Amino acid sequence: MEFRPCIDIHNGRVKQIVGGSLKDKNNEAKDNFVSEKGADYYASLYRKDNLKGGHIILLNPVGSEYYEATKSQALLALKAYPSGMQIGGGVNDRNAAEFLDAGASHVIVTSFVFSNGRINYENLKKLESEVGKEHIVLDVSCRMKDGKYYVVTERWQKFTEEIVTGELLDELSGYADEFLVHAVDVEGKVNGIERALVKELGRWGKIPLTYAGGIKDLNDIEEIRKLGDGKMNFTIGSSLDIFGGKMSYEEVLGAVKKH
Numbered sequence: 001m002e003f004r005p006c007i008d009i010h011n012g013r014v015k016q017i018v019g020g021s022l023k024d025k026n027n028e029a030k031d032n033f034v035s036e037k038g039a040d041y042y043a044s045l046y047r048k049d050n051l052k053g054g055h056i057i058l059l060n061p062v063g064s065e066y067y068e069a070t071k072s073q074a075l076l077a078l079k080a081y082p083s084g085m086q087i088g089g090g091v092n093d094r095n096a097a098e099f100l101d102a103g104a105s106h107v108i109v110t111s112f113v114f115s116n117g118r119i120n121y122e123n124l125k126k127l128e129s130e131v132g133k134e135h136i137v138l139d140v141s142c143r144m145k146d147g148k149y150y151v152v153t154e155r156w157q158k159f160t161e162e163i164v165t166g167e168l169l170d171e172l173s174g175y176a177d178e179f180l181v182h183a184v185d186v187e188g189k190v191n192g193i194e195r196a197l198v199k200e201l202g203r204w205g206k207i208p209l210t211y212a213g214g215i216k217d218l219n220d221i222e223e224i225r226k227l228g229d230g231k232m233n234f235t236i237g238s239s240l241d242i243f244g245g246k247m248s249y250e251e252v253l254g255a256v257k258k259h
Contacts, residue, residue, distance in 0.1 A: 001225050002233040003256045004210045005046045005054035007039050007077055007085070012069030014039050016238040016245075017059070032190075032237075033244035039077035042242070047081040049253060053210070055108055055137075055180060055235065058089025061154075078103035086137050088180075093126040100135055107131060108180055110139040111153040117161045124175050134177050140164055141182035141212075142197070149197055156184045164197070166204045173207050183213030190216045190239050193223065202228035215239055217247060218255050 008015055014035040035042075039056065046054055056074050060066045067090075074087060079102070087099045088108025096107045113124050127136060141156060142149040142164045149164040162168060169179060181201060183194035193214045201209055202224075210233040211224060217239070224234050236252060239245040 001228065001230050001256065002053065003051060003252055004233045004235045005042070005051050006212070006235045006237050007042045007054070007056045007074075008059060008237065009039055009057065009070045009073045010059035011066040012073060014042060014073065015059075016243045035243070039073040040080040043077035043080035043085060045242070047084055051253075052084055053105070053178075053208075053233070054085050055210075056085050056087045056104075057108070058087070060089075062090045075102050086178075086180075088137070088139055093123065093130045096127060096131045096135075100131060106135050106137045106177060108137040108139050110141065110151070113138060114151055114153045114160045114162060117159075119162060119172070128175050133175055136176045137178045137180050138172050138176040139180045139182070140168070140172070141180070141184055143184045144194075149200070152184055156182070156187075164200065166200070169204050169206070169209075176207070178208040178210065180210050181212065183211070186214030187212065187237075189214055190245065192216055193220050195223070195227075198224055198227045198232070202232055205229065205231040208233060210235055212237070215247075218251065221252070221255055 010017060015031055016033040017031055056077050058070050058074055060070045082103035083105050086106040086108050087104040091107045091109045092112040099107055109127060113120055140151050143152050145159060151160045151162040151164060152158060153160055183197050186194050191214055198211055201211060212235040215236045224232055237243055239247040240249050242249045
């Protein structure tokens with residue numbers, strides 16, 4: 001189990017938001033925290049603490065008036081920690097190599113692969129051909145509907161027809177080096193993890209997988225460790241003191257080192 005740190009960028013600023021509140025219209029989101037520091041500050045911190053495999057997420061779509069400012073912050077972070085972080089947000093076969101050349105270890109992809117509600121294998125194969133499986137993280141972030149967890153796209157605003165199961169992960173694992181899963185319904189709410197989803201993901205464990213969403217204290221981390229048999233990684237955003245929360249970043253590092 002590894003702690004995978006994050007840098008979420010929206011409207012050109014490092015932020016923590018309530019995941020389900022993000023709207024492309026008017027570049028809206030409910031902010032939990034807006035940093036006075038740049039993305040490179042956080043990347044340098046993670047580099048100092050030798051935390052690899054964290055993710056940088058661009059939360060503005062291409063075409064937004066804020067996209068270039070958001071992308072500029074992301075590039076600063078990649079420069080501060082070359083080969084140390086992954087990047088996602090609007091990634092496709094045409095721009096993936098640019099982010100890898102800028103210092104990303106992997107690109108994180110959702111909407112390009114889950115287009116029109118289903119897995120687009122043509123796009124997936126294009127991406128694999130362009131950058132190689134070893135540089136791809138598939139983001140199967142999801143929301144609950146009718147008692148099941150459906151993959152959501154377009155910055156978590158649009159439901160697909162794909163349900164997060166072990167079978168889906170099996171199907172996609174041939175094209176990816178890792179998975180990233182945001183539990184969008186609890187993302188940014190600091191009310192605890194999506195336990196049923198963690199249990200489902202924890203049973204799988206065939207390639208590296210990082211869970212994100214709702215972690216509020218060290219007990220949640222321990223539960224992820226138990227349900228994932230120590231194999232599932234995790235990320236924390238709004239709860240951390242470096243993002244205005246109550247949970248000590250240093251204590252999280254210490255908790256992971258114990259195991």
